[in-house]
Amino acid sequence: MIKYSLKCSDGHQYEAWFASSAAYEALAKAGELQCPVCGTSDIGKALMTPGIPVRQNSRDTAPAVAQKPQPQTVAAPANSAQQQAEAVKVLRKLREIVETNSDYVGPKFAEEARKIHYEEAEARSIYGEASHEELTELDEDGISFYPLPVLPEDHN
Secondary structure (H helix, E strand, C coil), X not given: CEEEXXXXXXXXEEEEEECCHHHHHHHHHCXXXXXXXXXXXXXXXXXXXXXXXXCCCCCXXXXXXXXXXXXXXXXCCCCCHHHHHHHHHHHHHHHHHHHHHCXXXXXXXXXXXXXXXXXXXXXXXXXXXXXXXXXXXXXXCXXXXXXXXXXXXXXX
């Protein structure tokens, strides 16, 4: 997975996740990317700062601990039902892209992520389920992972 800062021709900036840089390029070329604010498909990459890994054994920093993914509530301006509907639409699209461009490994997510990290399995995008304990162990081992967005229908 890769995260890009994107900017539309009207100047709206937002972040989006992609299975790979090639997946971003394919979606951009096909005009599939849309600004969540104005809906334009004239999208490009915005200036981004590089991610710099932090040493896990540094004495100056506390170790990071993976948190169990929790549904998050975002405060929205009054009369924002349309904005909320658009945000959910964008999250559904993100989830669809991940699920379309990744292998589903089910409850073996932690095991498979570890194999990929240690080059014991083919490098590829995967998604699945993992317990809080498994996520904590992955984080402690320096293995990157990102939760899929929680959608309203996930609570049914």
